[in-house]
Amino acid sequence: MIPKPLQLAHDLVRQTLREGERALDATLGNGHDALFLAKLVGSAGLVIGIDIQQSAIDSSVSKMEENAISWYEFHCCSHELLGEKTSPGLGAVMFNLGYLPGADKSIVTSGRTTILALGAALKQLRPEGIMTVMCYPGHEEGAVEAGAVEEWLSRLERKHWRVFSYKMLNGVNAPPFLVVVQKV
Numbered sequence: 001m002i003p004k005p006l007q008l009a010h011d012l013v014r015q016t017l018r019e020g021e022r023a024l025d026a027t028l029g030n031g032h033d034a035l036f037l038a039k040l041v042g043s044a045g046l047v048i049g050i051d052i053q054q055s056a057i058d059s060s061v062s063k064m065e066e067n068a069i070s071w072y073e074f075h076c077c078s079h080e081l082l083g084e085k086t087s088p089g090l091g092a093v094m095f096n097l098g099y100l101p102g103a104d105k106s107i108v109t110s111g112r113t114t115i116l117a118l119g120a121a122l123k124q125l126r127p128e129g130i131m132t133v134m135c136y137p138g139h140e141e142g143a144v145e146a147g148a149v150e151e152w153l154s155r156l157e158r159k160h161w162r163v164f165s166y167k168m169l170n171g172v173n174a175p176p177f178l179v180v181v182q183k184v
């Protein structure tokens, strides 16, 4: 079966991230991706998580506790500040744009800060490390943001970065798509 975009993001991160490494979830939400990353890096590694909403931090802390995971650091701030919360050498960075399902839909990622955050995240990747960006063009602001993300990432220099986009071409209502960047 052809994987859905988020499934492909997980498959690629699984192939790249090694036990004992550090990884970043730049849009923590309910902590699903952070839990996935934490299982991959194991107790010798570290997952850093960032979200602008305290409720997302709280819900993600609960998820870690339920799974007996202690190797995490979560920060409640906007992700363009991620350079202050991380250091270079990350094996993987995940972005899952949009709003927190079941929460206030007005708290949503937006183009300008997302682009700043993507730039900051790329500075922290190790060679061969990857960044995955799930984009949601199905709502108006999401479409503008997704376009800005594609435009900005497509201009990265080929010598230093490999950039791929994975989207369903015959989907209805602008389905979510994935952009993946690997540091050469």
Ligand SMILES: C[S@@+](CC[C@H](N)C(=O)[O-])C[C@H]1O[C@@H](n2cnc3c(N)ncnc32)[C@H](O)[C@@H]1O
Residues within 6 Å of the ligand: 025, 026, 027, 028, 029, 030, 031, 032, 033, 034, 050, 051, 052, 053, 056, 077, 078, 079, 080, 096, 097, 098, 099, 100, 101, 107, 108, 109, 110, 113
């Ligand atoms: C689609 S959800 C993320 C889902 C999450 N990865 C998971 O596994 O559950 C998007 C998240 O981005 C957060 N967000 C919105 N703007 C942000 C910003 N400027 N900086 C950091 N997080 C932000 C929202 O609060 C929301 O929790």
